[in-house]
Amino acid sequence: MTSYPQSTVADVDAAVKAAHEAFQSFSSSGAQTRAALLRGLAQVLEDNRERLVLLADSETHLGPARLNGELDRTAFQLRGFATRVEQGAAFAFEDDPAVAGSPPVGHPHLVRVRIPVGPVAMFSASNFPFAFSVLGGDTASALAAGCSVIVKAHGGHQGLSHTVAGLARDVIATQGLPVGLLGLVDGPGSQIGVALVEHPLIQAAAFTGSVRGGLALESAARGRKQPIPFYGELGSVNPVVALPAALAVKGAELAQALAGSITMGTGQFCTSPGIVLVPAGESGDAFVAQLSEALRGAKTHEMLTPQMRKGFDQGCAQWAGEPKLKALLAEPAAADDVSPRPYLAQIDAQGFLSSHKLHEEVFGPAAIVVRVSGIEQVIDVLDAVGGSLTVTVWGADAPTDDNVSLVRAASRIAGRVLFAGFPTGVAVTAGQHHGGPFPASTVPFTTSVGYAALDRFLRPVALQDAPQWLLDRKGVPA
Amino acid sequence: MTSYPQSTVADVDAAVKAAHEAFQSFSSSGAQTRAALLRGLAQVLEDNRERLVLLADSETHLGPARLNGELDRTAFQLRGFATRVEQGAAFAFEDDPAVAGSPPVGHPHLVRVRIPVGPVAMFSASNFPFAFSVLGGDTASALAAGCSVIVKAHGGHQGLSHTVAGLARDVIATQGLPVGLLGLVDGPGSQIGVALVEHPLIQAAAFTGSVRGGLALESAARGRKQPIPFYGELGSVNPVVALPAALAVKGAELAQALAGSITMGTGQFCTSPGIVLVPAGESGDAFVAQLSEALRGAKTHEMLTPQMRKGFDQGCAQWAGEPKLKALLAEPAAADDVSPRPYLAQIDAQGFLSSHKLHEEVFGPAAIVVRVSGIEQVIDVLDAVGGSLTVTVWGADAPTDDNVSLVRAASRIAGRVLFAGFPTGVAVTAGQHHGGPFPASTVPFTTSVGYAALDRFLRPVALQDAPQWLLDRKGVPA
Known part of the structure; x- marks a missing residue:
């Protein structure tokens, strides 16, 4: 097994200082420079597809089909930005x-611009070695905004993290950028991750992972002399509400496909359905x-x-x-x-x-069926679950009072409400919102996808009464 | 002296529950309902101008001229929203x-809407009894967004807080709203304020005040089972940079007017200039x-x-x-x-x-002159000050390298950069941004004015694949 160099706190400091230096010029770069960089990064992933997927599969067991798809998505995302x-x-x-x-009534000339915040810290996620890692959505969006980036590698795919970072740095150098x-830094989150977030030159951090790890990093981000935003996506049970109207039309089809969504990637998605609300009675x-x-x-x-795996077994x-709770399926693995x-x-609502x-x-291929009688119980269960990335509602096709109440309840706890399909699979597009009340997101007003x-x-x-030269530069003193 | 009823924790609970109930209908109200309410609130302030200003002056000593102006601004702000x-x-x-x-490439239909967060907590500020209090900018913006509001009265103007809240509730009732x-709740921030922020039905809080008070409330907001956003505007030294170019043209005029800005309202503005950077040498x-x-x-x-007053004396x-530090003006009051x-x-940069x-x-009419030699020292002083609501730069009329560096440094630490005039006086308009890196704001991406x-x-x-009936309602299940 290859071993990769572990970063020291001095390495973190050096990387952040280099990112700070790079930020000085990149923060005032134009659209063309940033777009060329993002496209170059997409291209280098595709050009090295075969060996990257092989390496990722050896480290994550996610399989070449999924990993090729994820690489496609990551390149698409970079080009989209x-x-x-x-x-x-x-x-x-x-x-x-x-x-x-x-x-x-009277007021001076005001121009509100937006400036890139500075060097930012990113954390590779275990379950998306491409799309939420070194060149994932956090990095793509930060580069698009004009920020420099330090990524902490994930222990679950160190080889891929180092390899992708090396390829990316070649692209950066080739394009004449710093x-x-x-x-890239690599080491335990509790030491190297915290050192990164606490570095005074770091101006924001983005993270997708566990509630425990996320809260520790958020505490570091908030405990600084100058606190910084911590964009954490920490956990989500993603309730699915199967209304009688949907079961009547295509219950069997939905059951089959829902099983696919629960077990896809062995349930290791932040949007994996964990609670299924099913009406009491025969069709349920x-x-x-x-x-x-x-x-x-x-x-x-x-x-x-x-x-x-240990966490999954313990959670179940x-x-x-x-x-x-009555077990419906609890076979031990061979x-x-x-x-x-x-x-x-299965359990009833009470x-x-x-x-x-x-x-x-419970992170993995596990779900609880909650049997519900009437819309009040559905809403009570949703409220009990609290913050979630998604709520899926099947069968709310008519604007009945019940459906209106249900949609309100779903919107209250989730960042995305689906009326068809399954929460797994998060489109990278303009209308996306991947966030939601805590613990889905630590900053529910923001999205980490799209x-x-x-x-x-x-x-x-x-900028108040800005001089003409600054206005000519659109408020950015390049 | 009139005494006003102090709220108990049970009163807080009752007020929040009533706000939660009111939210159920108001959250899906249309533009016409909200606009009529906001205009009615503006009108009731103006209709009761004389007695409100009298009452406010008796409690705050801010004087009728200032208080009439502040009432104008508050009514303008309500109508603007x-x-x-x-x-x-x-x-x-x-x-x-x-x-x-x-x-x-392919993706489902997504509509990203924005929903009002729920009942929100507001805190009257000592120094703006109208504009940052019961019917101030926080309340106006929350009502405009479709939220219900609980305001904590300020001990410095309890009578005004209760009177304005009573007038506002009459308007609300007259308009057929809940x-x-x-x-309104009233009592110590450390008890009643914290109880309000900790109430599970409260979904956001906005505050303008001291760093100590703000951090205590933020800690309560973040320590909840479900943390909520805490929009705190906590403190700001508002550096003013007088470049040689400005002093050469109109130094005397600027000095005179700056004294007015420092002492306006006895320096009790969050944008009061606290540090003045002046070049070493004769013109300085x-x-x-x-x-x-x-x-x-x-x-x-x-x-x-x-x-x-005690804080001011101790700070000086x-x-x-x-x-x-060399005192230039340190007369004791008679x-x-x-x-x-x-x-x-005065002191030198080192x-x-x-x-x-x-x-x-130091909150009050106090400032330090820092004598600087060259742009590097100016930037070092700004960076040492850190987060501020404003930085004012006089004399950056030409796009020299120095001015470019200075504007970058000013933007890095402030939410508003002025190139003429004085930071006191914050226009209520679309391009305004009243925030800035900590401690100016706990959420620097947001503004509390404008x-x-x-x-x-x-x-x-x-909303993913939303049914037509929901799209017809623009995604808001009214």
């Missing part, structure tokens, strides 16, 4: 001409039976790391300890099989509401 | 049509002499509260304890005069940089 930057997304400003007269623009019973059956036959693969065991088996259990431990995410992600790295500044 | 709401500011959404094909839409000497002289003759009035004394005298002292206690705000303030109370939600 390039296009957005060319369209002016990072340079938009509000020009508010002077109004003559005394206040409050290589400090993209730094049939749906649950179909879901169990489909899950029984579902394929899984080895989890990303042994710690995650903790759920199973709830006396009112002794010679490294893949966990899907877990499914039982669910009264057991806090059932409201917490083009609005660059807003996280641009801070507004109002 | 009404207009913005009619223009659709709170209802804008991004419609992102489906694209056929497989991901990453009176829970605007609640002349400017400093003129500034001292103008300050010596400036009028002040009694401070808002005895605690603030602490500054004066710095051996390298024994029979309740008004503090302006304080001015001395300033090495003394941390000089970097902290129409962008309503963005603080609208959280994005992406």
